[in-house]
Amino acid sequence: MTVTVTWYLVLAAALFSMGAAGVLIRRNALIMFMSIELMLNSVNLTFVAVSKHLGLIEGQVAALFVMVIAAAEVTVGLAIIVAIFRFRSSANVDELSELRG
Amino acid sequence: MELSDYLPIALMTLLGIGFAVASILVSKLLAPSNPTPEKLAPYECGIVPLQDPVERFPVKFYLVAMLFVIFDVEIIFLFVWAVSYKEFGWAGLGAVVVFMLMLIETLAYVWKRGALEWNVARRQRYRRIVAEGHLEEAA
């Protein structure tokens, strides 16, 4: 049996669906956030697999761009989560930083 | 790629999982089970834990980590340029220089804005004490 590009596409579709389900079902901010990363990376898998299959390089370049976008999203998303977290129990965090000097 | 090429990897995976499961099972079966509160504590000797070990880090760690991630990943565009800089020529070099200048400017802004200050609170306290003329106290 040969591993064709279809396998990769199916795997990517499965990962993407898991990610989408995670965003919609889970209620933990960080896990929802990880699910979005999963979705973006499954798209990367699709891009690279198709690119290899068709002998084109556009898909691989696209994957690079997606990686950078994902990093930017991570940064902003984590910042937002941290900002909310800090706001909700600001007293607690202040205490901690005081104790640690 | 033939599916049969993956056979060694599959065997290796099975072997790894099997070994882990087997060791846990064997230790469960052979070891005497006689738990006491002291034995169940994370550290049997030393200070008694006061709080949940999963504690919150000061926010400055996140800040540094985020800055690292963003500048780290931006660099992958340099790899793309590096593998074919001959084909891109001077225009490519110009583009990369502009790109780097943008990154440097954002870094300069972040720096100036104080995001790289490691311990703002202590430094401010120190400055205040110095300003009030009680340098001996601070030292």
Add this chain to the structure above:
Amino acid sequence: MQGGAWLPIAFEVVLLVGALAVLLVAVVAGRDRRFWGPAAGLAFAGAALAGVLQWREVSTSGAGLFFTAQGVSFAKSPMVVMDGLSAFGAIVLGLVGFVGFLAAWDLVAKVGRRGPELVSLLLLSLAGLHMMMATPNLVVIFLGLETASISFYVVAGFLRRQKGSAESSFKYFLLGSLASALFLYGVALTFAATGSLTLYGGNSIRDFFSSTIVTQPGILLAGMALMLVGIAFKVSAAPFHQWAPDVYQGAPTGAVGFMAATVKIAGFAALARIFGAGLVSQVDTWTPIVAVLAAVSMVVGTVLALVQSDVKRMLAYSGVAHAGYILTAMTAGVAGVPAMWFYVSTYAFMVVGGFAVLSTVSGSDSSKVPLDDLKGLVKRSPEMGWLMTFVVLGMSGMPFFAGFVAKVFSFVTATAVPAPWPANDHGYLWLVVLGVVMSVVGLAFYFRIIGTMFSTPDDQAELQEAGLPVRFAVIVSAVITVAFGIVPWPLIEAVRDAFPI
């Protein structure tokens, strides 16, 4: 790169330079907004000017594709396109951006030393939004989309100490990233089905469709559907609108107008670019879906707007309904682009103006704007009261206001082209009938706003006079709403040339 090759990307370059200059000036010369404010204003104005130059270039020497990689064997695909769509979009985005920036000026003053960051985020987002409509490459469209979205997530949460702002930012981030991921997966599947990421140019998706008969369209259909869902999310078309009311309500009032207006402009322009121009051969496949989206948006937006008690939420749901009316125009395929442009460019000014008035009433850093805040506005501040009345009348689609012309234009367009499903020669007549009914139902909440403004004020104090930039923004919006309602012909003439190639 030839000498004149900068014009197609002039809009983005001006805004990027502006954003960097604002940060640099703030670092070097000090955080006083008198130093960097003019730089930002110049950047917005320069961007609009770049749009005008592009428009002139397109009308004299025609549209063109640019930045095709030379000497690199694999990529014959152009990265930038300059045509009627992108040039008109540049003008509208530049002007709306400028007015929106003026409307956000009070907010900029309130955030103090973080002002340069807010302004440079606005500049960057505008560059990203124009990138979405000025490129034939699907990945670059995604890049532009994300540049704008990520900036807007931060702008929505800019007042992080306010509960509403932080929550709004988080919701926007989660649902927005979900939408971006869906759009990107759509791009990947389209790439898998057609073997190209370029809408037109060498080896493009258009070439693929003209040379290939698709027998198993499964992956292609999934890709198109996902891209459509992603864009529908961004323009807040129902049933993908859930984020809009929360985000509009929670985000700082001074900046909501900018965010809401510009993202709609770019979203619909990208829709016209990808589906109207790129996937023009598949028009019978996607227009029925757009029609359903339009119908759901009109009904959901109008009905839910009726029951809101917060003006920002009300305007958010009204925005959902307006997305439906604009999508109605797009059911005509690429022939709907002029009507889409007329609607979206006038509506954008109404949104900016409306939120600017709200920011003078409840404070530019406010989260919630209950309807009672507007009580007796006409007495408390006749200027703001009357201008807001004009803007709201424009949104409601009353005759002699721009909203009316826009709706008529959109409805006429939707019936001008034969529809594939249900197959007939009169286009989407059922959709137009629904649109008219919903416009009438919608009058109820628009007149609720106006009625509140004309009621007797409680013992509320006289409204504090707003700053000059904000007043200017509101006046411009109201004037445009009225002017293009009475004399719409110049704009109609212009949008007839604002086609994608």
